[in-house]
Amino acid sequence: MPDFDLVILGAGPAGTAAAMQARTLGLSVALVDKALFPRQKLCGGLVTGRCAAHLADIFGMQITTDLFETRRNFEFYLKDQSLGNLQDVPPLHLTIRWDFDHHLLKQALAAGAADFTGHRIEAFDFKENTIDLAKGEPLTYRLLIAADGVQSPTAKALFGKPFSQDTIGFALEVEGPSQAPTEATPIRIDFAAADWGYGWSFPKKSSTTIGLGGLHAQNPDMKLHLATYLDKLGTGKTAKVKGHFLPFGAPRPIPGKGNVLLAGDAAGLVDPITGEGIGYAIHSGALAAEAAKIALDQGGTHRALPLYTSATKPIRRSIAQARLLRPLIFSARLQPFFARTFATSTTLKRDYMHLLSGEMEYPALLRRTVLRLPRAALRYLSAAASGN
Numbered sequence: 001m002p003d004f005d006l007v008i009l010g011a012g013p014a015g016t017a018a019a020m021q022a023r024t025l026g027l028s029v030a031l032v033d034k035a036l037f038p039r040q041k042l043c044g045g046l047v048t049g050r051c052a053a054h055l056a057d058i059f060g061m062q063i064t065t066d067l068f069e070t071r072r073n074f075e076f077y078l079k080d081q082s083l084g085n086l087q088d089v090p091p092l093h094l095t096i097r098w099d100f101d102h103h104l105l106k107q108a109l110a111a112g113a114a115d116f117t118g119h120r121i122e123a124f125d126f127k128e129n130t131i132d133l134a135k136g137e138p139l140t141y142r143l144l145i146a147a148d149g150v151q152s153p154t155a156k157a158l159f160g161k162p163f164s165q166d167t168i169g170f171a172l173e174v175e176g177p178s179q180a181p182t183e184a185t186p187i188r189i190d191f192a193a194a195d196w197g198y199g200w201s202f203p204k205k206s207s208t209t210i211g212l213g214g215l216h217a218q219n220p221d222m223k224l225h226l227a228t229y230l231d232k233l234g235t236g237k238t239a240k241v242k243g244h245f246l247p248f249g250a251p252r253p254i255p256g257k258g259n260v261l262l263a264g265d266a267a268g269l270v271d272p273i274t275g276e277g278i279g280y281a282i283h284s285g286a287l288a289a290e291a292a293k294i295a296l297d298q299g300g301t302h303r304a305l306p307l308y309t310s311a312t313k314p315i316r317r318s319i320a321q322a323r324l325l326r327p328l329i330f331s332a333r334l335q336p337f338f339a340r341t342f343a344t345s346t347t348l349k350r351d352y353m354h355l356l357s358g359e360m361e362y363p364a365l366l367r368r369t370v371l372r373l374p375r376a377a378l379r380y381l382s383a384a385a386s387g388n
């Protein structure tokens with residue numbers, strides 16, 4: 001008999017959510033991560049309302065002040081132009097991944113997952129359902145959930161490479177001095193700070209997380225963009241610049257192979273407009289555990305991948321719809337129309353906030369944006385023609 005029903009690789013949000021849900025469903029779980037926790041993870045740490053709902057569902061977790069700072073104010077810019085600000089939007093929460101991920105891991109371990117953190121994967125044997133770790137005995141499983149991040153060694157072993165260079169995103173981030181934020185201090189978003197991407201400044205108590213990200217292929221000079229952005233924000237001395245890939249709109253159509261299910265970044269599940277990935281990671285991790293439970297109960301591990309593929313379809317559909325909207329927001333040609341519409345429409349700005357809070361989905365947002373665009377385009381053209 002295998003050692004475990006499930007071996008879960010990666011103890012970030014996707015892996016810990018998979019472990020938590022699997023334990024709730026009564027499966028035996030080994031949770032493996034090369035890192036010892038707490039560990040560094042490059043991330044803005046913005047937790048949306050959508051993500052908060054998954055945290056409550058899967059971890060029974062509330063938004064508490066020990067892990068989160070809540071903000072309700074936003075300001076938007078395009079290059080040097082202010083596109084306006086919004087107050088009293090649905091709450092968004094800022095966290096530090098060092099603490100957040102450690103907290104999730106502790107919950108998964110308390111729920112009974114066997115702790116294999118501090119263990120790097122050395123080799124996979126997908127035929128024998130076994131993985132070799134750098135130290136200790138090999139682990140055998142009935143199903144493997146790979147939540148091992150954007151550079152997923154599992155996806156590389158299964159498919160030859162973890163992602164495509166054409167579609168991958170890349171982001172740079174620094175921690176700047178904290179501006180001692182109050183609840184009224186806004187979160188700042190700068191469209192066009194990077195090409196096909198944006199910049200952000202997230203004010204936290206201990207530091208201000210400043211970053212920018214976009215399509216990697218469109219940004220050969222990301223470091224220069226960051227230097228310009230930091231100058232614009234008048235940021236003082238910052239910690240070291242760090243970079244990381246992030247999936248940006250090209251999820252795997254079949255998230256796995258054989259007895260292996262890919263979750264979170266390993267499956268490419270990040271919103272290609274907002275860059276939000278934590279919520280999708282938690283959701284997909286839990287869905288992978290649920291598919292595993294049904295398949296194992298029905299006595300056929302081969303059933304897990306089709307069940308999981310079908311359960312995650314709405315996430316991929318949402319990402320596909322975001323990709324349709326993306327050129328309106330990020331392409332140099334359409335951006336002036338979008339900026340003008342966005343600057344003049346409080347409703348549209350609020351719609352974007354409702355998307356983040358989980359109260360609106362992309363089809364509605366796409367429709368509402370497009371409906372506004374032709375009018376904005378006409379206004380823009382007529383102003384240009386009259387020299388205003």
Ligand SMILES: Cc1cc2nc3c(=O)[nH]c(=O)nc-3n(C[C@H](O)[C@H](O)[C@H](O)COP(=O)(O)OP(=O)(O)OC[C@H]3O[C@@H](n4cnc5c(N)ncnc54)[C@H](O)[C@@H]3O)c2cc1C
Pocket residue numbers: 009010011012013014015032033034035041042043044045046047119120121147148149150152153171172173211213244245246263264265266269270275276277278279281
């Ligand atoms: C700069 C930046 C800013 C971001 N900001 C936000 C944000 O504000 N809000 C948001 O929602 N999303 C944000 N994201 C996206 C978000 O960070 C990811 O989508 C999220 O972390 C995915 O979770 P995950 O569990 O799939 O992977 P990860 O959190 O990357 O976890 C993967 C785990 O696998 C482990 N692992 C990897 N290889 C091995 C191996 N060989 N052996 C054992 N273990 C291994 C790693 O140690 C890691 O702990 C940002 C991303 C970047 C790059």
